[in-house]
Amino acid sequence: MTISLGLDIGTNSVGSAWVDTKKKAIQLGVTIFPAGVEDSDTKRGDPKNQKRREKRSQRRSIARKAKRKRQLRKTLVDLKLLPATAEEQTAIFHPENVETAKSWDPWKLRVVGLSRELTPFEFGRILIHLNQRRGALGVDADPDDQESGLVKAAISHTEGEMEKRGCRTVGELMYQLREDRQIPIKKSKNTSHSSYPVSIRNKGGEFEFHATRQLIRNEFLLLWEHQKSYKGKLSKLLTKKLLTILDHPEADSTWRHQGALFGQRKTYWDSGTLGRCSLEPSDHLCPKADMYASEFLVLETVNRIRIEERGNYDGRGLSLCDPSMKEKRDTVIQALRTTKTPTIATIRKALGIHTKENKVLYSLNIEREQKPELNSDWFHREIVTGVFGEREWNALDERQKESINRAIQKFDDEEKLKEGAFQWWGLNKTQIETLLAAWSHRPKPDKRLRLSRRAIKNLLPFMRAGDDLTTAKQKFGYPLKPRQLNKADRHYMEKHSNSLPPAPMCSNPVVRRAIHEVRRHVNAYLNHFQKLPDRIVIEYARSATQSAKSRNDQLAFNRKREAENKKIEQEFKKYIGDNNPAHRIVERVRLWVEQKKKCAYSGKLIGIEKVGFGTDLEVDHIIPRSRGGHNGFSNKVLCYRDTNRNKGNRTPKEWMSADDFEALEKRFEHLAGKQRQKVGVFECVPNKAKWDNLHQVLDNFDLKEFANSQFTDTAYAAKQVATYLREALYSDSENSKSQKQRIFTTKGTITARLRRDWGILEENEPFFAKQIDNEIPQYPKSRSEKKDRSDHRHHAIDAVMIALSSPERIEEIIKQEEAAIEYKERTGYRPRQEVIKPPWDLRNQVLDLSRNQIVAHRPVKRKLTGALHEETIYGIADEENKLFTIKLPAEKLTSKMLRLPELRDNKEGKKHLQDPSLGKGGLVRDWNLRKVIRECLTRNNIDPDNFSKKEIEELAKTGQLRMPSGVPIKSVVVLRTINSPIIIKTPSKPPRVYVGGNNHHLEIIEDETTGKWSGTVWDTFTVSQRVNPPKRKGTNSKLPMVIGRELESLKQEDRLPKQLQKYYENKTFVMSLAEGEVIFARRNDREPDSPDAIDYYVVVKLDKKRIFFAHHWDARRADQQDRWGASFSDLKNLGPNSDQPPFKVTIDPLGVVRRIKD
Incomplete structure (x- = not known):
């Protein structure tokens, strides 16, 4: 394979290189584009449309709540429980004086309503208040969502406080708390009261009290029964019909709970959000609770198990699918299907190799996996065996079995399932109770396989016969690789032979943007060279392939960590509960041990009860997630909740005083050591990464150094690109075993190794600026030297290394590593690392090409996107x-x-x-x-x-x-x-004022008389009003986004707005510039003959009177970039030649520059 295309895929960049080893020719390409998230110099943000969706969801929720309140008020007015006139309602809900307000205080009314008769209007006021604060319904504590856990804890606290104070209702508890928390104030002419009530609210992420929906409903029913017992005017209105209108607990197809007070819609799955099967694209993914899915998981596990001789890991062990192992295979399948949590020991025992003697002789291939996934059969264990028994189940026909399977997946109403179990399947009372207990603990519907039910049913016959998943796919006729192209895509490729079809849709915005940019690169190469590369190599942002020794060492470490975790679970078993899951306890205990049972920030001791229950404790991120901190153990500490309240978005070193931080260093100095230390029955392990994180100051922190989330995005993007390119370019060869593999992947450390060995490393400054003729530095450089990311063109250099990362070179690197480990075991020293030989002397060639490469920028802000204004209203x-x-x-x-x-x-x-x-x-x-x-x-x-x-x-x-x-x-x-x-300004509403500031583009015009340039920066709001004018009487028709481009036609058609006619009088349009667009110009802060004066500059910032540029290659942060600015009038004199003004250009992925006339 002589021609390779290397792709270096990032979250906001793509580097590419076409390498022809036969001709020793290289073509580079680099594109920079905004990531599919709200990105800045200090943090990686959320997807760009996430905030918009959240705001829309909030508006929808507020609108529903307002509608519910309006409907309830109307109902209460019709039932004589509220006055009919607006004036009378205002007197109740918005009293003019303090005494009237006290008499209509809903909290007080909710208490006195339990001891005296209320008037109809007082009861109506209570109903409105109950409807406003209905309590939480169906709160499930998500282990990854701290807020849901806080809500659950607040609910428990509320119930405990009610019991402690002897309160009958939530209203009574809140009233008592409010009376207890009065602040005494001085009386004056303007104040007649002597105290100020402190509101009891959950603010700032703190949840002190929280009521459930059932607690509020119980209070309503208690008030209802108490008021009904008085036989007065109100009791005559409290009819059974009214109760049904207000509170009707029966469910129907739409409502989980009916009634004007506590009505709640059913939750439902939006089928459009569920994943699709890669083998049957029209089908949704199959839930894990499905009987076919459960069997599939077990067979997938069993069919990949091999028994190997201890120490012989050549992959030739005896497979359980071998005909001689049929009886043993059936035993393993039965063991996995009937065991709730199978382990390696479960399989060994089923195979009869669990004794001490056999453990020395034999091992299983899955034991070498870091996290061996051993699946069990939930449906068979809980439904077939637990409810029916295998004999009774086998007696059922296929239609009945399918009926039971689908009912368990579909039903969410226990009563309906109970009735069906009796009527349809004839189960007795004991069987029905067992069925309901199993059904209530079935795997959640969102836990799904990557295949559909139809695909699984098609593959099961082959897997039952002992075929692995790949062989089963091939025998049934499924493609070996998943297809991403549809009929329309293939038709597109027939019409456009040198162009890839449109990129597939992907829910991940970062990956979607990256795939689209890769398509542009590949199309550019296909159009340029008019042929396909022999292979395409894509870099995954993962660690390099390790040697067998390294893998085994890592596996041993992981096994030891798993044993420690199990020991912690056993020691703290009594603390485990629904609101306190085991994995949270394990995390707290590990941090507690590491910190020698002290709070990270205050140094106070933490008792075993507190760490067990998590009372008043919090796991804090050392480097905040919003500033690039990862979610790993080395970025977490355990502290009392009240000790880090003021830490905010800072690291400990930024937050603490010098004395406090010195005390923290003493508490954690053991992390920088090398010896394990005993802490009770556990061990404290050194953690250099955490020690470094504690000392981190993020003044110069740049997330482009690949935060943990960025690695994940990049690896996922590489996978998606590989699938897309495989199907688009090599679909026939990749799905045939007789053809060669065309799509390869490599790892980041392989790329780094080749760069170092071949002497293609940048310095701390941009490498092209420091290169001195006839001065060649010594290579390879130190392993510890970091790659310079201040120049976008390093992506192209990486792409060359990626393209040359052939399987043969990777195998050579692995063999060297194996030999080095063997040498170190013999001598105690690591040998000098040998250099991987390059295919030819390409160092200077690559550096010259990269030095001359023009980086393409995507001017996304040229479109009408982004916020129209800031959110704050003035x-x-x-x-x-x-x-x-x-x-x-x-x-x-x-x-x-x-x-x-x-x-x-x-x-x-x-x-x-x-x-x-x-x-x-x-x-x-x-x-x-x-x-x-x-x-x-x-x-x-x-x-x-x-x-x-x-x-x-x-x-x-x-x-x-x-x-x-x-x-x-x-x-x-x-x-x-x-x-x-x-x-x-909106009719009948007060005007809303916002801060603009999101500049869209600069429009430069020239005075026809003087020849001077001037310009105006138009903000996004103004441009949006221009393109999509508000629908009001007398408004003008739509205008172009950039008026100057169609200035003459607008004047001729008399469509130019009056307020702009004077501005454009005797003016000629020159060009428009938006952030991300590129001009060819001479910077004004350099001498004209300076070598770096004339270049391609990208627009980085627009001000009202100035425009700022940076070199097309400059990848540094905004405050570190070598920027320069100019006024709009001065810009005319900054062209590449004295007689030529600057001009706008477009750059394709390969760096080809074209001048454009705006």
């Missing part, structure tokens, strides 16, 4: 002077917001008080409130002109920020200016 104070107000929580106060008015002279020379300039943050609008807050700060020894975020947060949290009367200050109104406000 109010109008003075629109003419651009003054607006915003309500901020007290924790967000800064010292600049509290600046006091200054005494100044007016025009007449008289002294008067005047506010200082608002600045960027603004000022607290109320002068007196500013003074009060400053006094509070001074009283607590805090400088009001210089305080930290931590100090104001602590003051507000403890309630020390308060008015002279004692009422806490929780929020303030801030007055600020907005230079470019977006004001949305």
Whole structure:
């Protein structure tokens, strides 16, 4: 194979290289594009459409809640439980004075309703309140979702507090707590009461109290029965019909619980979100609880088991599918089908090799797997054996068996399944109880195989005969590799022989974007060379292939860790519960042992009861996830919940004072050692990675150094690309055993090894800038030297190494590693590593090509995408002077917001008080409130002109920020200016004001008289209004996104808006520029004859009066890039030649530049 195409796939980049080893020719390509997530220099974000979906879901939820409240109010008015007029309802729900408010206090009414008769309107007020706070329904604690666990814990706390206080209802508990938590305040002319009630709310991710739906419903029924017993005016209205209207627990096809108060829709699966089978694309994936799926899993496990002689791992062991092993195979199958949690010992015992003597002689191939997946047959064990018995089950016909199977998968109503079990299958009472118990603990519907039921049924006959999955697929006629192309794709390829079909849809936005960019690269090579490569090599972002010795060492380590975990589970068995799963306990105990039973941040001892139950404890990420921290053990510590409340989005070193951090280092200094230490009955293992994480400061942290999640995305993208390219380019050869393999994958460490051995390493600065003629550094360099990621072109160099990562070279590397390990075992020293020989002397060739390579950038922001404005809503104070107000929580106060008015002279020379300039943050609008807050700060020894975020947060949290009367200050109104406000005015509603700032494009125009350039930066909101004008009377028709491109036609057709006619008068359009677009220009901060003055520059930032550029190759962070900026008028004089202005270009994946006229 002489021609190889190497692909280096990243989350926001693709590097490629076409290498012809026969001609010794190389063609490079690099594309940079925005990742499919909200990305920044400091964190990897969520998918770009996730926030939009979440907001839409919130709006839908709010709309449903509002609709439910409106319907309930209307019902209560019709039933005489609420007044009919709006004025009377306002008097109840929004009283004008304190005394009236107390009489209609819903919490108080919910308590007195248990001891006296209520009026119909009072009862109606209670019903509205119950409907507003209905409690949580069906909360399942997700092990990976901390919030769901907190809700469950809060529910338990609420129930415990009710029992402790003797409260009959949730309303009674809340009323007592509110009365207990009153803050005394001073009486004044404006306040007649002497205390201030503290609201009991779950805010900031904290859950103190939480009620279940059943608790609220019990309270409603208790109030109903109590009021009905009085036989008064209200009791006559409380009819059975009304009860059914308000609370009807029966379910139907739509509702899980009916009624105006507690109505709840059934949850359902959106079939469009379920995965599709790769063998039967029209079918959904099969649930694990299915009887065919359960059998398939067992057979898949059994058919890959081989018995090997101990120490002989050549892959030639005796398979259980061998005819001589039929009886033993049946025994293993039966053991797996009847054992709930099978282990290696289960299989050994079934094979009769579980004795000590046989363990020395024989081993199983699956024992060498890091995590051997031993499947059991849930359906056979729980349903066939547990409910029917094998004889009775075998007596059923296929139609009955299928009926039972589908009923277990389909039904979510216990009563319906119970009735069916009696009527359809004739089960007795004991069998029905067993069936229901098994059904309630069946594998969840979202646990599915990667195949459909139809595909599994087609493969089962071959797997029962002893064929492995690959052979079974081939015998039935399924393709060996999954197909991703449909009929339309194949038709496209027939019409476009040198072009791949459109990239397949993929739910992962990062992978979807990467596959699309790979398609552009492959198409570019096919069009350029007019032929297919002999092979395509794709890099997986994973560790390199290890030697057998390394794999065995890793396996031994994993086995020891598993044994330790089981020991912990046994020691802490009594603490395991539904809300406290075993794996959470194991994690806490391991951290507890590592920290020598102390809190990571405070040093306080943690008792065994606390670590067992997790009471008041929290597992904290050392490096926050939002700043690139992974979810592994080396990035976690155990601490008391209240010790890290102010840590926020910081690392310990950024957060702690020097003394506190020094104390933390002493507590964790054993992590940097090399010896295990005994902590009780457990061992504390050194953890250098955690020690490094504790010392991490992220001022210069760059997530482009491959965070853990990015590795995952990249590996998955490589898999998806491999499948797509295999089907599109080599579908016939790849699905035939007689043909050669065309699609290969390699690992990142192989690429790094070849770069180092062949001397293709960058320095800490961009390598092309430091290359000196006739000076060749010594290679190979140190293993510890990091790859320079400051230049996008390193992706192309990697792609060359990937293309040359042939199986023969990888095998040579593995053999060297095996020999080095053997040498070290003999001598105690590692030998000097031999250099892998390159196919030819390609070092200078690759460096020259990469130095001249032009990087392609995808100007995604040229499209109308992204936020139209910021989310925060402002109010109008003075629109003419651009003054607006915003309500901020007290924790967000800064010292600049509290600046006091200054005494100044007016025009007449008289002294008067005047506010200082608002600045960027603004000022607290109320002068007196500013003074009060400053006094509070001074009283607590805090400088009001210089305080930290931590100090104001602590003051507000403890309630020390308060008015002279004692009422806490929780929020303030801030007055600020907005230079470019977006004001949305809607009839009959107050105007909404937002901050714009999401600039879309710069439009440069030239004055026909003077020849000067000028420009305007148009924001995304304005452009969207231009393209999709609001549907109002008198609005203009749609306009182009960039008006200058169609300026002449707009003038001729008289479609140019009046407010723009003067702006475009006697003007000629030059070009538009958006972020990501490239121009050929000369930078203004270099001498004209400087070698790096003239280049291709990508637009990186747009300001109102300036535009900023960076080199097309510069991959550094925004604050580290070598940027330069220019005004719109000066830009005309920055062309590559003195008589030529700069011009816009487009660059294809191979670096071919084309000038474009906008």
